Amino acid sequence: MTYFELKKIFLKPVSRIVLTILAVSLCVVSYFAIGYVDYVDENGNNTIGIAAASALRDEKNKWAGYITDDVLRKVLQENALINNSKEYLSKDVTENNKAYSKKQGFSDIRDMINRAFGSFQSYNYYRADSVTQEEISSFYDRRTANLVEWLKSDEQENRYSEQEQQFLIAQYEKLKKPFYYEYADGWAALLEYAPSIIMLVVLTTGFLAAGIFSDEFQLKADSVFFSAKLGRDKAVAAKIKAGFIVVTSIYWITVVLYSGIILTVLGFGGAGCAIQNGFSNWKAFYNITYLQDYLLTVLGGYLGNLFILFLSMFASAKTHSKALAVSIPFILLFIPSFLSGISVLSEVLGLLPDQLLQVYTAVKTFNLYQIGDRVVGAVPIILTMYFILFCILLPLLYQVYRKTEIK
Amino acid sequence: MKLVLDNLTKGFGEFVAVDHINLTMTNGIYGLLGVNGAGKTTLMRMLCTLLKPTGGSIYCNGKDIFEMDGEYRNLVGYLPQDFGFYPEFTVKDYLFYIAAIKGVRPAVARKRTNELITKVGLAKAADKKLKKLSGGMKRRVGIAQAMLNNPKILILDEPTAGLDPNERIRFRNLISGLSEERLVLLSTHIVSDIEYTANEILMMKDGAIVNKGTLDEITNTMPEKVWQCPVPQQEVSSITKRYKVSNIKTDRHSVDLRVISAEKPCETAVCVSPSLEDVFLYYFGEKAGDDNDVL
Numbered sequence: 289m290t291y292f293e294l295k296k297i298f299l300k301p302v303s304r305i306v307l308t309i310l311a312v313s314l315c316v317v318s319y320f321a322i323g324y325v326d327y328v329d330e331n332g333n334n335t336i337g338i339a340a341a342s343a344l345r346d347e348k349n350k351w352a353g354y355i356t357d358d359v360l361r362k363v364l365q366e367n368a369l370i371n372n373s374k375e376y377l378s379k380d381v382t383e384n385n386k387a388y389s390k391k392q393g394f395s396d397i398r399d400m401i402n403r404a405f406g407s408f409q410s411y412n413y414y415r416a417d418s419v420t421q422e423e424i425s426s427f428y429d430r431r432t433a434n435l436v437e438w439l440k441s442d443e444q445e446n447r448y449s450e451q452e453q454q455f456l457i458a459q460y461e462k463l464k465k466p467f468y469y470e471y472a473d474g475w476a477a478l479l480e481y482a483p484s485i486i487m488l489v490v491l492t493t494g495f496l497a498a499g500i501f502s503d504e505f506q507l508k509a510d511s512v513f514f515s516a517k518l519g520r521d522k523a524v525a526a527k528i529k530a531g532f533i534v535v536t537s538i539y540w541i542t543v544v545l546y547s548g549i550i551l552t553v554l555g556f557g558g559a560g561c562a563i564q565n566g567f568s569n570w571k572a573f574y575n576i577t578y579l580q581d582y583l584l585t586v587l588g589g590y591l592g593n594l595f596i597l598f599l600s601m602f603a604s605a606k607t608h609s610k611a612l613a614v615s616i617p618f619i620l621l622f623i624p625s626f627l628s629g630i631s632v633l634s635e636v637l638g639l640l641p642d643q644l645l646q647v648y649t650a651v652k653t654f655n656l657y658q659i660g661d662r663v664v665g666a667v668p669i670i671l672t673m674y675f676i677l678f679c680i681l682l683p684l685l686y687q688v689y690r691k692t693e694i695k
Numbered sequence: 696m697k698l699v700l701d702n703l704t705k706g707f708g709e710f711v712a713v714d715h716i717n718l719t720m721t722n723g724i725y726g727l728l729g730v731n732g733a734g735k736t737t738l739m740r741m742l743c744t745l746l747k748p749t750g751g752s753i754y755c756n757g758k759d760i761f762e763m764d765g766e767y768r769n770l771v772g773y774l775p776q777d778f779g780f781y782p783e784f785t786v787k788d789y790l791f792y793i794a795a796i797k798g799v800r801p802a803v804a805r806k807r808t809n810e811l812i813t814k815v816g817l818a819k820a821a822d823k824k825l826k827k828l829s830g831g832m833k834r835r836v837g838i839a840q841a842m843l844n845n846p847k848i849l850i851l852d853e854p855t856a857g858l859d860p861n862e863r864i865r866f867r868n869l870i871s872g873l874s875e876e877r878l879v880l881l882s883t884h885i886v887s888d889i890e891y892t893a894n895e896i897l898m899m900k901d902g903a904i905v906n907k908g909t910l911d912e913i914t915n916t917m918p919e920k921v922w923q924c925p926v927p928q929q930e931v932s933s934i935t936k937r938y939k940v941s942n943i944k945t946d947r948h949s950v951d952l953r954v955i956s957a958e959k960p961c962e963t964a965v966c967v968s969p970s971l972e973d974v975f976l977y978y979f980g981e982k983a984g985d986d987n988d989v990l
């Protein structure tokens with residue numbers, strides 16, 4: 289039965305269109321993700337692709353290892369040396385690029401110095417140029433100090449309770465120092481574009497899943513279906529199973545293809561580095577590695593796919609409307625982004641299902657929740673909450689559909 | 696096989712579509728005759744457990760069909776009035792799928808599918824997609840799907856609607872061939888569909904069974920008489936205004952009217968024995984003069 293349910297889904301012309309769109313999107317997003325990592329060669333030319341990534345990896349891995357005071361000092365020295373070179377001081381952009389080419393190896397560490405010695409909410413690319421050899425030993429302390437300063441600032445005064453502030457500070461302190469650094473741009477690029485591909489999967493799979501329950505009504509095949517012996521038990525279960533297979537297979541095929549392409553081109557290295565290494569996640573209070581961030585992102589994405597698409601199937605089983613089923617993923621994805629400007633809603637928005645599709649972004653967001661006397665971030669909450677909701681949704685879907693009356 | 700309808704009622708809000716029907720059916724062909732909106736489909740949906748009655752019960756061999764659930768549906772084959780399917784499936788795929796949801800074991804399903812495809816004359820179209828079939832072929836697929844589980848109760852809702860006269864005749868023969876050892880309930884508003892095939896005719900009007908019996912019983916118990924009256928052209932309109940006229944046959948010189956009336960409508964009238972069509976008109980026809988399909 290499940291076989292026929294799958295056949296019903298995939299024989300539809302719309303399915304072929306939707307899967308083609310998804311395949312094209314996968315190529316486009318992969319292209320952008322690969323372009324995220326660029327290498328400037330010694331002639332000042334910008335390049336991307338396998339060779340570029342490999343050259344950049346070689347440059348950066350010259351600095352691989354623990355970022356101790358010595359390493360930081362060496363970065364400052366190298367940086368100053370290049371800053372005084374004639375390429376750097378030249379008015380010609382190509383010459384400047386040549387200077388940058390030499391900085392690439394330590395650019396991540398230099399970015400972290402910018403972050404550490406700037407303020408919490410701003411970033412100044414030239415800050416590292418004026419950090420002194422004496423100052424640099426406060427590098428790791430500056431990270432926490434910036435946080436404390438931000439928490440005490442006027443605009444943040446009432447946002448976090450005392451306990452929440454302590455939680456954030458404790459998380460910052462717990463992060464293992466010194467950081468272990470190596471080239472991890474493959475993972476960084478992979479994660480940067482993971483939310484886009486995961487959202488595209490939800491929206492496209494929505495078109496396939498929408499018909500599983502509502503097509504019987506639209507095609508007027510419902511009378512035969514529900515008057516069949518198994519039409520109110522096993523045949524309904526087969527539909528749920530088919531939905532599960534469709535969501536699972538499309539999601540994992542896309543994610544595995546996407547991850548495989550990006551990591552093959554940009555490199556698998558750096559999986560064990562803390563995400564705070566480098567530019568993007570310096571401030572994150574979740575102390576995890578790139579690999580852990582990736583796993584949270586793809587597992588969260590999978591849960592998000594399951595929840596949102598089964599919610600849409602539930603709606604179509606209840607209302608018999610395919611249009612509603614197709615639009616539910618769009619509503620759940622786009623309404624929160626319209627509201628995201630309103631800061632008072634931030635805590636609520638942090639728990640909506642779209643967050644599951646972008647765990648990578650959620651990991652960087654400062655939403656805290658008090659559960660009993662514990663403070664937790666949004667990520668563990670959404671993972672638990674939507675898993676439970678999904679488990680409740682399945683039997684509800686079964687019950688609603690099997691009790692259908694044909695009027 | 697015995698189906699008992701006990702005070703069966705279905706209302707949609709205020710409106711009562713099926714009104715306290717009491718009826719017992721056993722094996723044989725039952726023809727359910729009624730005009731549009733009489734409640735035929737509603738009644739059949741309840742018999743297929745697709746709709747819950749708002750009052751009364753249906754018993755199959757003494758057990759409530761809604762309590763029997765899957766066990767009862769296992770006995771039922773249903774061809775709905777607006778029979779829909781999966782357009783991208785081939786005839787074979789479709790029948791295999793329906794067999795699966797009817798709980799027919801795969802080996803049996805394959806055998807029955809092949810048998811039925813031949814029986815309904817679809818052997819050449821077995822691998823065609825359903826969306827490419829003609830209306831008549833689709834109906835035959837519909838019959839085949841209803842028969843897959845070899846149902847003891849076969850419910851066909853207007854199976855001949857939209858078919859050309861040839862297809863209708865073929866269909867009638869097909870159905871009478873399927874009727875051994877089972878209860879067939881067939882609804883229609885086309886009298887000739889069931890006139891000679893049905894063992895019992897049920898006439899339904901406004902949600903109630905107004906008359907039932909064999910063809911003879913129904914025609915013999917008609918309260919009014921049927922008259923054959925040849926009249927000149929100019930008198931036709933005065934008669935059709937006053938009486939129910941079931942047929943008008945125009946000759947070159949005169950017109951032959953078939954009139955339903957308690958008294959003799961005109962001097963030349965001859966009393967004839969009523970047909971089922973006359974009875975249908977007697978129960979369901981508007982007073983002549985209103986526009987009204989001549990059946």
Ligand SMILES: Nc1ncnc2c1ncn2[C@@H]1O[C@H](COP(=O)(O)OP(=O)(O)OP(=O)(O)O)[C@@H](O)[C@H]1O
Pocket residue numbers: 695707710712729730731732733734735736737738776884
């Ligand atoms: N879901 C519903 N809600 C409200 N009224 C309904 C519903 N289904 C049917 N009816 C009404 O019940 C009455 C009987 O409808 P039903 O479809 O059973 O008639 P029918 O005898 O099958 O007619 P037809 O020959 O046109 O198929 C009609 O007046 C119809 O409008």
Ligand SMILES: [Mg+2]
Pocket residue numbers: 735736737776852
């Ligand atoms: Mg009907």
